[in-house]
Every structure is written in structure tokens, then in C-alpha cells.
Amino acid sequence: MVIKSINWMAGGPQGSGVDTASNVFGRACGYGGLYVFGRREYHSNIKGLHSYFHQRISTQPLLANVNDVNLLAAFDAETVVRHMNEVVAEGGIIVDSAQLNTKVLDIPTLPPEFKTEIGKFMKENALGETVNDWLEYSKKRDVHVFPVPYMALLIQIGKKLGVEQISKITRMINVLTIGISFSLLKYDRALGEKAVLDTFSEKGKIADMNALAFNHAYDYATETFKDNFKHRLEKISITEERIFLTGNQAVAMGKVLGGCRVQTYYPITPAADESEYLEAHEILKTSGGDEAILVIQTEDEIAAINSASGAALTGARAATSTSGPGFSLMVEGLSWAGNSEVPVVITYYQRGAPATGLPTRHGQADLRFVMHAGHGEFPRIILASGDIKECFYDAAKVFNLAEKYQVPVIHLLDKAMANCSQTFPVFDYANFKIDRGSILTEKDLEGKEYRRFQFTETGISPRVMLGTKNGVHWYTGDEHNEEGHISEEPSNRKMMMEKRMKKLELVEKEVPIEDKLGFYGDQKAESVVLSWGSPKGAIIEAINLLQEEGLRLGFVQIRMIIPFPTGEIKRVLEGKKRVIDIEHNYNGQLGQVVKEQTGVTPNFHILKYTGRPMTTTEVYDALKLVLTDQAAERQVLMFGS
Amino acid sequence: MVLKPIDFKVADVYADWCPGCGDFGIMNGVQMAFAELGLEPHQIVMVSGIGCSGKEPHNVKCFGVHTLHGRALPFAMGIKAANPALEVVAIGGDGDGLGIGAGHFVNAGRRDLDMTYIIHNNGVYGLTKGQASPTLRRDEKTKALPRPNINEPVNPIGLALISGFTFAARSYAYDVRHLKDTIKQAVQHKGMAFVECLQPCPTYNDITTKDWYAGEDRKDAQGKPQSRLYKLDEIGWDPVVKDWNEDFKKKMAALEKTQEWGDRIPIGVFYKNELEPTFQERYSKRVPFYLTNPPAKQKLVDDNGNSNVDLKQFLDELKTS
Ligand SMILES: Cc1ncc(C[n+]2csc(CCOP(=O)(O)OP(=O)(O)O)c2C)c(N)n1
Numbered sequence: 038m039v040i041k042s043i044n045w046m047a048g049g050p051q052g053s054g055v056d057t058a059s060n061v062f063g064r065a066c067g068y069g070g071l072y073v074f075g076r077r078e079y080h081s082n083i084k085g086l087h088s089y090f091h092q093r094i095s096t097q098p099l100l101a102n103v104n105d106v107n108l109l110a111a112f113d114a115e116t117v118v119r120h121m122n123e124v125v126a127e128g129g130i131i132v133d134s135a136q137l138n139t140k141v142l143d144i145p146t147l148p149p150e151f152k153t154e155i156g157k158f159m160k161e162n163a164l165g166e167t168v169n170d171w172l173e174y175s176k177k178r179d180v181h182v183f184p185v186p187y188m189a190l191l192i193q194i195g196k197k198l199g200v201e202q203i204s205k206i207t208r209m210i211n212v213l214t215i216g217i218s219f220s221l222l223k224y225d226r227a228l229g230e231k232a233v234l235d236t237f238s239e240k241g242k243i244a245d246m247n248a249l250a251f252n253h254a255y256d257y258a259t260e261t262f263k264d265n266f267k268h269r270l271e272k273i274s275i276t277e278e279r280i281f282l283t284g285n286q287a288v289a290m291g292k293v294l295g296g297c298r299v300q301t302y303y304p305i306t307p308a309a310d311e312s313e314y315l316e317a318h319e320i321l322k323t324s325g326g327d328e329a330i331l332v333i334q335t336e337d338e339i340a341a342i343n344s345a346s347g348a349a350l351t352g353a354r355a356a357t358s359t360s361g362p363g364f365s366l367m368v369e370g371l372s373w374a375g376n377s378e379v380p381v382v383i384t385y386y387q388r389g390a391p392a393t394g395l396p397t398r399h400g401q402a403d404l405r406f407v408m409h410a411g412h413g414e415f416p417r418i419i420l421a422s423g424d425i426k427e428c429f430y431d432a433a434k435v436f437n438l439a440e441k442y443q444v445p446v447i448h449l450l451d452k453a454m455a456n457c458s459q460t461f462p463v464f465d466y467a468n469f470k471i472d473r474g475s476i477l478t479e480k481d482l483e484g485k486e487y488r489r490f491q492f493t494e495t496g497i498s499p500r501v502m503l504g505t506k507n508g509v510h511w512y513t514g515d516e517h518n519e520e521g522h523i524s525e526e527p528s529n530r531k532m533m534m535e536k537r538m539k540k541l542e543l544v545e546k547e548v549p550i551e552d553k554l555g556f557y558g559d560q561k562a563e564s565v566v567l568s569w570g571s572p573k574g575a576i577i578e579a580i581n582l583l584q585e586e587g588l589r590l591g592f593v594q595i596r597m598i599i600p601f602p603t604g605e606i607k608r609v610l611e612g613k614k615r616v617i618d619i620e621h622n623y624n625g626q627l628g629q630v631v632k633e634q635t636g637v638t639p640n641f642h643i644l645k646y647t648g649r650p651m652t653t654t655e656v657y658d659a660l661k662l663v664l665t666d667q668a669a670e671r672q673v674l675m676f677g678s
Numbered sequence: 679m680v681l682k683p684i685d686f687k688v689a690d691v692y693a694d695w696c697p698g699c700g701d702f703g704i705m706n707g708v709q710m711a712f713a714e715l716g717l718e719p720h721q722i723v724m725v726s727g728i729g730c731s732g733k734e735p736h737n738v739k740c741f742g743v744h745t746l747h748g749r750a751l752p753f754a755m756g757i758k759a760a761n762p763a764l765e766v767v768a769i770g771g772d773g774d775g776l777g778i779g780a781g782h783f784v785n786a787g788r789r790d791l792d793m794t795y796i797i798h799n800n801g802v803y804g805l806t807k808g809q810a811s812p813t814l815r816r817d818e819k820t821k822a823l824p825r826p827n828i829n830e831p832v833n834p835i836g837l838a839l840i841s842g843f844t845f846a847a848r849s850y851a852y853d854v855r856h857l858k859d860t861i862k863q864a865v866q867h868k869g870m871a872f873v874e875c876l877q878p879c880p881t882y883n884d885i886t887t888k889d890w891y892a893g894e895d896r897k898d899a900q901g902k903p904q905s906r907l908y909k910l911d912e913i914g915w916d917p918v919v920k921d922w923n924e925d926f927k928k929k930m931a932a933l934e935k936t937q938e939w940g941d942r943i944p945i946g947v948f949y950k951n952e953l954e955p956t957f958q959e960r961y962s963k964r965v966p967f968y969l970t971n972p973p974a975k976q977k978l979v980d981d982n983g984n985s986n987v988d989l990k991q992f993l994d995e996l997k998t999s
């Protein structure tokens with residue numbers, strides 16, 4: 038089914054309120070019963086470098102972003118230069134009239150390699166050197182240009198507010214563009230105003246100032262731009278309750294639901310927002326007594342994982358949250374947790390790597406790393422979510438897995454999910470079961486001898502929390518005997534290795550198939566897509582589009598990475614003509630793992646490693662080439678500034 | 679039930695240190711201290727790093743967590759923060775705590791969790807066969823070193839003082855009574871306590887040996903060795919900060935005292951300040967039920983086995999309709 042949507046975009050220098058404006062825009066649309074899919078792009082920089090935000094809006098649920106932009110709100114000249122060509126015919130660009138004479142190549146924040154690119158583009162299309170010249174080119178493509186004198190509007194607003202120093206209110210340019218956008222889109226003004234007021238509700242007078250600016254700009258645009266801008270946003274009435282949230286927020290809520298009571302972290306993008314959000318909400322409402330989540334900012338990630346493990350030994354459900362560079366430091370601690378059978382959770386948001394890489398951008402290049410990280414062999418569980426809703430439920434589930442099987446669990450996420458924002462019907466969580474696995478208490482232990490690592494049939498030994506009377510025991514990173522004391526005896530070693538490793542067989546047996554794999558599209562088709570993580574949404578939308586054209590294919594989303602659902606995937610791949618691997622890395626790492634595990638080599642790869650997530654448009658185009666036998670074995674996607 | 683040091687011994691674990699190793703003395707001191715403090719084994723968690731010293735918890739009857747090289751403090755922090763009712767004693771070598779784990783050492787001071795940290799200062803990396811540890815003095819060449827030590831030493835108590843530890847003391851592995859008393863005071867101290875324990879390593883450290891500390895090389899006229907160690911108590915040293923006004927002065931005096939080495943080496947409590955609010959006190963201000971219902975003790979579930987959390991406070995903020 039083709040989804041009708043409007044793709045709105047705001048762009049400007051970092052620190053100019055692009056995120057806030059976009060949040061206002063998205064909320065306002067949410068208030069009008071519309072579905073929103075938001076995507077945020079930013080540099081590793083605090084002030085000045087380019088950032089942008091998409092809000093795609095529809096009456097139907099949205100799963101991903103698309104290439105085409107319907108309305109672009111440019112806070113500055115760079116936004117015009119970078120995104121002008123993404124705006125479709127009959128779309129619009131809102132631009133600061135003061136920037137029209139800016140010479141494109143004089144924009145100081147443009148990196149040299151980008152200047153070379155646009156220099157070429159200018160030559161090829163005989164473009165002049167000013168922003169205005171560029172916009173003329175857009176107009177020829179039937180794009181509407183809406184020049185707005187931001188400064189003049191601010192002066193008028195300043196007068197209304199009694200503020201003389203305009204520099205004090207230049208921050209409100211972002212809200213001006215929202216007023217103008219909603220006027221052009223003929224969207225309900227009251228909902229826009231409400232979103233402004235709600236967004237700034239904790240800032241007192243500032244909320245009213247912004248509401249005034251919003252309304253002023255709305256009126257200005259209604260009076261000034263009488264030409265008929267085709268795109269409309271109309272509110273609809275809905276009865277269900279909905280929420281608008283980011284991946285980071287979904288994970289945080291899921292953790293709390295899942296019983297996480299200690300979270301450790303060392304600040305890193307794109308993970309830190311989750312911990313800060315948790316700390317801001319540390320005191321929890323429960324049906325029982327007083328509970329709270331203790332968030333500790335540690336001195337480094339080594340301390341983060343090891344203190345989370347320490348907390349887990351006391352019986353607190355504990356997690357740490359990080360991205361690639363941080364996880365690299367955690368690896369030794371992971372190995373300790375595996376050896377000592379510690380139920381610790383690591384929430385891992387991948388970002389552009391290696392090294393510091395693209396610190397604020399997207400990537401999925403750490404799959405093989407998390408599968409093998411840590412010296413030696415020890416069991417771990419890895420669960421990879423594919424969208425915000427899965428982020429929520431998986432973030433809760435991983436604690437059950439960790440405690441039931443007494444293994445470290447890695448919840449694998451990525452920047453695209455962390456920073457995207459989406460509307461959903463309120464998550465249903467009333468029946469979320471907590472399963473703490475086998476735990477012995479002081480009473481159970483009375484008159485008995487306890488051995489922490491007792492050999493059992495399943496490999497799982499009943500757990501006793503540090504501090505429990507009658508249950509004194511030991512942990513060590515050395516190989517150990519049942520008591521937890523160091524042992525280098527070969528026979529003990531063999532049994533301990535087997536005890537630990539065989540827990541994974543149980544996981545494989547007990548975890549339901551829907552937690553291992555997601556099935557979408559036409560499973561009977563001769564082509565199947567394999568993927569994991571955030572490409573899920575774009576793949577499903579693309580498959581639906583292709584289906585409309587009679588091109589059928591299935592999609593299997595791999596959710597459980599360890600233990601790898603080898604048997605199930607083998608069955609899926611049987612007799613398929615085309616196996617198409619889609620992921621955000623260079624090597625096609627999931628494809629490699631599938632080959633290693635099942636013996637089946639994917640014959641097509643659709644990969645992207647620019648740090649920007651795949652759009653529905655890109656995936657659609659690439660899959661279409663595959664299905665119509667025009668594709669190379671390896672397609673590398675490039676879209677996005 | 680009053681327990682004796684022997685109740686803190688672990689019958690079936692062989693203590694595998696070299697004969698004459700100072701670690702035996704420290705182990706005894708720890709066991710005696712626990713007994714005299716009236717603690718029961720299940721109330722204590724002993725956390726260690728990696729090294730000869732790191733094995734100590736296996737020989738002490740209480741919860742033992744033998745962790746990674748340099749990481750005793752982070753584990754201890756997680757344990758103590760999640761369950762502040764536990765008596766947490768972290769221990770480790772000088773390489774463990776002041777080399778690979780130095781960052782944690784500094785930050786443990788800032789955090790001021792109410793626990794104890796004992797460093798076994800033997801001047802060498804025992805378990806890896808005698809390389810220089812961060813406390814070995816410059817130009818000294820212990821037995822296993824191919825060349826004399828090229829680095830300056832760290833000052834463990836000095837580092838503790840400027841990092842915010844609210845208790846800093848030194849003791850000696852072979853003065854078990856003094857050691858036991860020092861550990862007791864450290865455990866009883868409200869706040870993050872540090873004990874530097876001078877520990878002869880007869881196998882690799884042939885400079886700061888038992889004989890050297892005892893002054894066997896400097897006998898008086900009667901042929902009696904003149905010990906290099908002297909007790910701060912005996913010179914009337916008052917380490918306790920009773921008023922914030924005297925804090926800086928006492929800290930600086932303690933720092934100055936740490937400069938003494940060689941012929942006269944002070945042992946005892948250098949500095950103690952219980953005016954500083956601990957991590958537990960700071961956090962309780964925000965979460966008043968922290969000490970009565972800490973993370974380790976929270977229920978998580980309701981009577982039906984469902985999560986007991988009501989997400990309303992989160993959802994209300996996120997609602998669009
Ligand atoms: C990450 C890591 N690096 C190196 C080692 C090897 N190692 C084991 S013990 C040790 C040094 C021990 O010295 P110290 O901490 O002073 O303890 P001691 O043996 O002297 O008690 C080292 C470097 C290790 N276990 N882990």
C-alpha cells in the first residue's frame with residue numbers, strides 16, 4: 038500500500054533550535070491525530086555546524102523516512118545549498134530573505150570536499166554564485182520559494198513583547214519557521230500553538246513569547262503567501278491515546294518496566310540521553326512500595342560495566358548503556374561477567390565507526406564485534422531490536438533473559454533508532470511478566486551447604502544474592518570450582534566450560550520464535566530479504582510498495598543474534614532464488630554470519646555506510662533493481678547529506 | 679554469637695603465597711578485624727583485583743568477589759551502591775590500585791561511598807614475577823628488574839588525600855595488631871577509607887624487606903635493631919577533623935607527613951573526616967527511602983508476577999492525545 042505522507046524538514050546551524058522546532062512540529066501533528074516519523078541528523082559539534090531534522094507525517098502509521106521533501110524550512114543558507122534538490126516539484130522552501138545574496142561558496146561551515154562537489158554541480162548546471170541563483174534553479178523545477186525576512190519579523194515581535202535587544206530573541210527563528218510552515222500547510226493553528234506552549238512549558242514566560250512569535254509568523258505567512266501551495270496537513274479525529282517518543286526514551290521506559298534498578302554509564306552519543314532521561318525520572322511509581330532507579334555516572338566504561346556487574350550480584354537488576362568506543366572498553370568486564378554467570382545487561386547503540394568514526398551518525402558495523410567480544414568462550418545473549426516499539430519491549434525482556442539464564446545480555450541498537458521519534462498508540466504493558474529465574478533465600482539455605490556454581494543438568498545453578506545469610510560464596514575471574522574458588526584442574530575445567538556453554542541450548546529451546554525472527558512480506562516468494570536492526574522500517578515500506586507493482590518478496594528480520602536461530606533461518610532460505618542482505622556496514626556482516634551458520638551465501642547485498650540511515654525510497658529502488666534482474670551483487674547506497 | 683578470627687578462615691582453600699609473604703599477615707589482620715567488629719560472614723563482601731594479593735578473599739570466610747586486574751573498586755562501588763547495608767571491603771595490590779586502576783582510585787575518593795580499600799604495597803608486581811610497581815622508588819633495582827626503576831613513585835596516601843578519601847591510614851603487614859586496629863577503624867569510618875599496607879614480598883622485593891622495616895641494618899649499641907616504623911599515635915598525632923575550619927590544615931599536615939620515608943616511616947591514621955556527607959547521604963536526600971529500600975531489595979513484581987511499575991509519569995509527558 039502506498040502511504041500518502043508529507044515530509045517536512047528543518048535545517049540550520051547546531052544550537053539554533055532545529056531539534057526544538059522539529060519537536061514542536063511533530064507534537065503538533067500528533068495532537069492532530071496524525072502519525073509522525075522523525076529523523077534527526079547532527080554533527081559532532083555544539084554550535085555552528087549543519088544539522089537537520091525530518092518529520093514525515095501521515096494519517097497512516099509510518100515506519101521510515103523517504104527521500105522527497107515537501108516543505109523545507111531553512112534557517113540558514115547552508116540548508117538551502119545542502120537540501121534544495123531534495124525538495125520535490127510543487128514542494129516549497131522557506132528561506133531567510135537576508136540570505137538570498139549570500140555567495141554559496143563563501144558559507145564558512147562548508148567543508149572543502151563538499152565545496153568541490155557543489156562547484157561541479159554549479160558548473161554543470163550553469164548556476165550563479167548566490168543563494169538566490171540556486172533558488173531560481175529550484176523554481177525552474179516547480180519548487181515554490183518563500184522568502185521571509187526573519188530579522189524584520191523578529192523586530193516586530195520584539196516590539197509586541199517589549200524586548201528591544203533583538204539578539205535576545207533571535208533564538209526564536211526556529212519557531213517562526215514553524216508558524217510559516219503550518220500556515221503554508223493550512224494546518225490547525227491552535228494545535229501548533231499548543232505544541233509550542235507544551236514544549237516550553239517549563240520555561241515560564243518563554244513559552245508565551247514563543248507562542249506569540251509562532252502566531253505572528255503564522256499570520257504573516259497567511260497574508261503574504263497567497264499563491265496556492267498544494268500540500269496540506271489536516272488534523273483528523275482519533276479516539277486512541279498516542280505517545281510521541283524517541284528510541285532512547287522507549288529503551289529507558291522498557292528498562293524501568295523490566296525491573297532495572299541500577300544503571301551505570303559514561304557519557305557517549307547516542308547512548309547518554311537514555312541515562313539522563315532515566316535519572317530525571319529516577320523515582321518510580323509502582324503498585325507496591327517506594328522504588329527508584331539509581332543512575333551512576335562512572336569515571337569510564339570499564340567502571341560502568343564492572344559496577345553494573347557488582348550491582349547485579351547483589352540482586353539489583355542492573356544495566357549499562359553505551360556505544361562502540363565505550364563497549365570496546367567494556368570487553369574485559371564482559372568476559373568476567375560471562376565467566377561468573379552475571380546477569381548484567383549492556384545496551385549498545387551502534388554509531389558510525391571505527392575509532393571515533395562518525396560519532397553522531399548511524400552505523401551497524403559492530404555485529405561481529407559484539408558476537409565475539411571478550412577473550413575466551415562464554416555464553417551471551419544478543420537481542421537486536423528493529424524499531425522503537427521493539428526497543429521498548431526488548432529493553433524489558435532482556436532482564437528476564439539475563440537472570441533466567443545467568444548470562445550477560447547485549448541489547449543491540451543503533452543511532453537511527455535512538456534518535457528517531459515516532460507516534461504510537463500507548464504501549465500496552467500491564468501484563469509484562471518478570472521472571473527472576475532460580476533464586477535461593479536465607480530460608481531456603483538454612484542447614485544446607487550452598488555452592489554458587491553447582492553442576493546441574495541445565496547448567497543453571499540457583500543464585501544467591503550477596504548478603505544472604507547462610508549463603509556465603511565466592512566469585513572469581515579465574516576458572517573456578519562449584520564453590521567459586523580458583524581451580525585449574527582439567528576435569529573441573531571441562532565440566533565448568535560445558536556447564537556454562539550448555540545454557541545457550543536452553544535459551545535456544547525456550548525463547549519463542551517471534552523473539553528470534555520477524556516475518557514480513559510474502560514468505561512464499563522466491564526472493565527474501567535478510568536484515569537486522571533499524572533498516573526494518575524502510576524494508577517493510579519498500580516491500581509494500583513493490584507488492585503494489587506485483588513484485589513480491591519476503592523479509593526476515595533477525596532479532597536474536599546469539600544464540601543464532603540457524604535452523605529456522607535455514608528453513609526460510611530453502612529454495613530461494615534471491616537472498617538479499619540489507620544492512621548498514623561495508624562487509625555485509627549479517628550476510629557473513631548467515632553464510633557461516635547456514636552455508637547459504639546471500640547473492641545480493643544492499644549496503645550503506647555513509648552514516649545516514651537508509652530511506653524507504655533507497656531500499657525500494659535497490660530492491661527493484663534486484664527483482665528485475667538489473668542489480669549488481671553489491672549496491673552501496675548514498676542518499677542523505 | 680561472637681565470632682573468632684578462626685571463624686573467618688576457609689578450611690579447604692590453600693593459601694598459595696610464598697613462605698614469608700606479607701599477605702599472610704594482612705589476611706590475619708583482616709580476619710581479626712572482622713571478628714572484633716562483631717560482623718558475621720554474610721554481612722561482608724570482600725572484593726579484590728588481580729595479583730598475589732587479589733587471591734585473599736578466597737581465604738576469608740565472607741562473600742568474596744575476585745574481579746579483574748585494577749577493577750576491584752568499580753565492582754565494590756556497584757555492590758555497595760546497590761546494597762548499602764553490606765560491609766564492603768575492597769583490597770588489591772599496588773599495581774592493581776595505583777597502576778592499572780589509578781583512575782578508579784581517584785574517582786572513588788570523589789564519590790565517598792562508605793567503604794574500605796586496602797592496598798598491599800609491596801613495591802612490585804608480585805604475580806607477574808617482580809616488575810616495578812607504581813610505588814617503587816626511582817633508581818631502585820629490585821631482584822627481578824633488568825634495569826633500575828626509571829620512574830618516580832606515587833604517594834598512595836597523598837593521592838588518597840587529594841582525591842577526597844575521608845580516611846587515610848598506613849599499617850604494616852607484620853604488625854598484625856596495629857593492622858587489625860587500623861582496618862577496624864577504616865571499616866567503622868563513615869565514608870571512603872583508604873589503608874596503605876606495607877607488605878614485604880620476600881620473593882621479589884629485596885629492598886623494602888621485613889628486615890629493612892625492622893631496622894636489622896641499624897642496630898644500636900646494645901645490638902638492638904632500630905625499627906624504621908613508628909606509630910603516629912606515639913607522637914600525639916591527631917588526624918581527626920572536628921570542624922571544617924581545620925580540614926585544610928589537617929589535610930596538608932597529613933600530606934606533609936607522607937613525605938617521611940627512609941629512616942623514619944610513620945604508620946597509623948593520617949587523616950579522618952566524617953563531616954563530609956557520604957554518597958549514601960547525598961543520594962538519600964534525593965531518594966529518601968534509599969537506605970531502607972535500596973536497589974538490591976526492591977520488589978520489581980506485583981502479586982501476579984507482573985512488573986509493578988506504573989509508567990504513567992513517563993507516558994503522561996509523551997502523550998499527544
Ligand atoms: C588487564 C590485565 N593486564 C595484565 C595482567 C597481568 N597481571 C596479573 S597480576 C599483575 C600485577 C600484580 O601486581 P600487584 O597489583 O602489585 O599485585 P601483587 O601481585 O603485587 O599483590 C599483572 C600485571 C592482568 N591480569 N590483567
Ligand code: SF4
Nearest residue numbers: 695696699730804879
Ligand atoms: S611473589 Fe611476593 S607478593 Fe607474591 S606471594 Fe610471593 S612473596 Fe607474596
Ligand SMILES: [Mg+2]
Nearest residue numbers: 771772802804
Ligand atoms: Mg604489588
